[in-house]
Amino acid sequence: MLLLIGLISFVGCKNSNKTNKTETISVSENTIDIDLQKQINDCINQLEIAVPKLTDLTKHPRLIDTDSTEWKQVNNHKLIWTSGFYPGVLWYAYNVTGNKRWKDEAIKRTEVFEDFKNITEHHDIGFMMFPAYGLGYQIGDKKEYKDILLTSAASLASRFNPKVGTIRSWSNKMHPRWQQHITIIDNMLNLELLFWAAKNGGDKKFYDIAVKHSETTMKNHFRDDLTSWHVLEYDSINGNILNRHTKQGYADDSRWSRGQAWGVYGYIMVYKETKDKKFLDFAKKITDKYLDLLPEDMVPAWDFDVQNDPKEEKDASAAAIVASALLDLSTLVEDKADQDRYYNAAVKMLKSLGSENYSAVGKADSFLLHSTGAKSLGHEIDVALIYADYYYIEALSRLKKLKAKK
Helix, strand or coil, X not given: CCCCCCCCEEEEEECCXXXXXXXXXXXXXXXXXXXXXXXXXXXXXXXXXXXXXXXXXXXXXXXXXXXXXXXXXXXXXXXXXXXXHHHHHHHHHHHHHCCHHHHHHHHHHHHHHHHHHHCCCCCCHHHHHHHHHHHHHHCCCCHHHHHHHHHHHHHHHCCEECCCCEECCCCCCCCXXXXXXXXXXXXXXXXXXXXXXXXXXXXXXXXXXXXXXXXXXXXXXXCCCCCECCEEEECCCCCCEEEEECCCCCCCCCCEHHHHHHHHHHHHHHHHHHCCHHHHHHHXXXXXXXXXXXXXCCCCECEHHHCCCCCCCECHHHHHHHHHHHHHHHHHCCCHHHHHHHHHHHHHHHHHHCCCCCECCCCCCXXXXXXXXXXXHCECCCEEEHHHHHHHHHHHHHHHHHHHHC
């Protein structure tokens, strides 16, 4: 392992309507290292194989079954939440290579579902639109996407219930187990669309909604041990909690690993956007809990409550989500030991994901193998998943940026 000599600090002061914070990026003297360029090249080589096969613009790659090597494609439909991740992968491919081929491919795959900006049936419009149109605006300099994103944010904000204090996640028609206002931990990720819109010409209420949702979820969605329930059902009129359940975890009271990952990523993002220290303190607490639960290879079982059973499947998507979030967190905390700890944990996760144990190179057309979408529902068990690939290449992109600053 190479020793990185010296400390180089990058300090940037950001203004906030909450408080002024100092963002510090420093080089650790004791970091775990990986062959970052190799892992990026592996992703690009996998895209070279997969993209020529993915020609139907009405569909997007969703998963690769255990016994298959090629992506199973599903329709770009307003009720299917994963449509934005493939164009997001392509935007990040452009970001890490500068190769215009990937920008052109990303534009082609993004602009086929502009009408999704009007979706009000569920909360997943954030997942669907921001990895595609948001990254197109940020990475691809597609400023014409601004109005699409602002409309998307308004559609998402329409599902906010002030009596509850959260955005309603699912429709009861599609999830009849719950009869009133449903909020799931996954919804934390959709708030990024609202924060972006509030900063880029949208209604300032988008910021307030995102903050209120975060506060309510922080208060109600987490147990005393700092792990998260998946699904909360609220009374739509008085905001009382009716039920705490799961849809994709092992049991209602179990610790579904990707749910914990959504929480970690979500609250790190909320602190980055608000600079409100209460969110940083909470993000650190739930992150530390997540890290304490991990096995040696840093990739959890699909639910932490079944992790001691070696027969239970892994979820590489949870590891990819948290690895990306940890790289952000390492730049937001002020304590040098915390900076190193979170950075090293992220790199260790990425090193594991890029290893023979999880890499799809030579095995299938994805970046990663061994993710689990919803074992409790009987599908997407030990497969490749498009959102695992998305957060993995996002993490590699963030790491490349950090190394360049260092």
